Amino acid sequence: MSEHTITVAGVAVDTRHWIGGERVAGGETFTDVSPIDGATLGEIARGTAADAAAAVAAAKAAFPAWAATSYEERARVLHAVADGVEKRLEELAVVETADNGALLRSHRRGVMPRVAHNFRFFADRLLELGHEDFDTRGHTNHVSWDPAGPCVLITPWNAPLMLATWKVAPALAAGNTVVLKPAEWSPLTASLLADIAAEAGLPAGVLNVVQGYGSEIGDALTSNPDVRRVSFTGSVPTARRIAASAAPNLTPLSLELGGKSPLLVFGDADLDLAVELAVEQYDNAGQVCLAATRLLVEEGVAEEFTRRFTDQASRLVQGDPRDEATDIGPNIHPAQLEKIDGFVRRALDAGARAVVGGHRGEGQYYAPTLLTDVAQDSEIVQEEVFGPVLTLQTFSGEDEAVRLADDTRFGLAATVVTGDPGRAARVSSRLVAGTVWVNCFFVRDLRAPFGGSRHSGVGREGGDWSFDFFCDVKNTVTAPKGWKHHG
Known part of the structure; x- marks a missing residue:
């Protein structure tokens, strides 16, 4: 077993970043502790601004080929990722319970199956994506969804893998590449996801995982001019910092924030x-x-x-x-x-x-x-x-x-x-x-829009709303005349 591998609830977890299809150790580490009993789970690679830049560069390099990949092939790979999640469902459940303290029975019966469903849903939705052409005075309007580019996804600790894949799956389905930054209090299942995605055949650099403190690497990720989308779930104060960081580049944001429902x-x-x-x-x-x-x-x-x-x-x-x-x-x-x-x-x-x-x-x-x-x-x-x-x-x-x-x-x-x-x-x-x-609570359908009003967020994700965010939506208008015939 590698010096960079820890064992959590009997499951081997690599503690290094995943950048460009390779494990990267970096220099310093931070300690990951279980909330169940305060036991140290391991020392995790602590990302730097250089690590963040390397991850974005890897995502940028991988973007053209993944964006050009057919809808059918993207969907196939995402279904393979879902297969891998289901194959390792028990491992993911026990590791996440140790890492964030949520109920193991919930992880087994609801959360991890939903992780797999996130990938399957957006894979299938991609194949249904489209809009009927429409006519304007004889001109044809055709709407298309173009991949936007590298995306930075910053995710919370309360449902780490489920909320990460709620973003990762549509971003990848849309043809984008991803840099995932998991919460430092619960980073372990993001590392396992990198392994699963690689085993499923996701090309190197399409998914990158950088661990560490938002205060140390967040700005390096969100202010990078090569980043085309930032999606964040977390607190209002952190969202303000992210918005300020992304503003000079006018990087589109999706912010799912707090509530007092x-x-x-x-x-x-x-x-x-x-x-x-x-x-x-x-x-x-x-x-x-x-x-x-x-x-x-x-x-x-x-x-x-x-x-x-x-x-x-x-x-x-x-x-x-x-x-x-x-x-x-x-x-x-x-x-x-x-x-x-x-x-x-x-x-x-x-x-x-x-x-x-x-x-x-x-x-x-x-x-x-x-x-x-x-x-x-x-x-x-x-x-x-x-x-x-x-x-x-x-x-x-x-x-x-x-x-x-x-x-x-x-x-x-x-x-x-x-x-x-x-x-x-x-x-x-x-x-x-x-x-x-x-007369109900927490009934969620991935076809429905999800997001908040006021200080609870900016934008909506879910169903076609996710594709609208993670894509550059284009309208092509074609005149009825003007074609030259080539014989």
């Missing part, structure tokens, strides 16, 4: 369903951008809702995410745990009441928490915590419900629980959100 429970709702959806917001230890962390409940049912919620939340099992019985695992990093605890302590000091939780657990675990008696303009209501912390407020009538729901700087998602279809339609139309779920 509401869950509106009306008096005519199925309360059992409402409680079930509310408790579901603790999924992944609350580290979900879409999570409906603000529970808004109509006054007449608030007391009963709270009683049922408290009862159901008390049954959640918090512990080792590798245990099938566990419902909530650890938070990703001591710094994140401190951030979560700080939010809660400041809220309690300001007069909030912890109906559920409100304190740390052992290690990097934070107790599922529900806070009441919170003001609409308070920090805990307005700012994203990104942990297992919910707030509960009451409202009287649709107008107040919508006013409270829309009264943050975010607009990623919203959930509405009601027994009245008319109310569902009225309220949904007034909510500022990229996605609204009615």
Whole structure:
């Protein structure tokens, strides 16, 4: 085994970058630690500006050939990548659980199958891509999607491989080459993806992986004039820095940012369903951008809702995410745990009441928490915590419900629980959100657009929207006359 290979949950993982079809060690390293027990997983290659430049150069060199590759061949390779993911699904699941602390059962049953589906979906969608020609005064308009060029994809730690491939798959399908920069708190499955892609026959340089700290290599990636697209999922402050870095080159950006999504429970709702959806917001230890962390409940049912919620939340099992019985695992990093605890302590000091939780657990675990008696303009209501912390407020009538729901700087998602279809339609139309779920949560179809409004993001991805972003969309207009005949 190479000195640059570590073993995580019995799986060998190369700790070096993947640039131009080769492993590159670089100089310095950073330590990757498991949130489950604080154990060191390994020393990971710490990228430099030179590594970032080399990765972009490799992507640029590989671009012409990959862009010229037929749709059918691109789709074949992406399906082969999906085959490789499915073949190594268990390895990917156990490594990612060790790396970011999310539930192993979720990785096995939902997350890693979705990784494979990301590749299959965009491979198939590519073969369907097109627009009917249309006529303008006898002239023919033909719309085409041209590959844009090298793309920098910067991905988060809460669902590392799934959210990476949500970007990698359409970028590659579109004929672009990619430099993937995974989050430093969860880099391991990106390295495994590089191996899988190479084994599937993806040409050298088409996918590159550079590990390290965004503060050290982010600007070198996003300011590079050879980069034609930047797609980022993460925090608003980091998005601002990326946008400023990309601005001199007018590099198009797709930004999927944070949220402070509401869950509106009306008096005519199925309360059992409402409680079930509310408790579901603790999924992944609350580290979900879409999570409906603000529970808004109509006054007449608030007391009963709270009683049922408290009862159901008390049954959640918090512990080792590798245990099938566990419902909530650890938070990703001591710094994140401190951030979560700080939010809660400041809220309690300001007069909030912890109906559920409100304190740390052992290690990097934070107790599922529900806070009441919170003001609409308070920090805990307005700012994203990104942990297992919910707030509960009451409202009287649709107008107040919508006013409270829309009264943050975010607009990623919203959930509405009601027994009245008319109310569902009225309220949904007034909510500022990229996605609204009615009597359900987290139902995602890759054909649908996904993104946020306000500070929750810029742009939409998914389905044809992904191709619109990752391509230069061209319209060719041809006159009906003017051809010379060659005999």
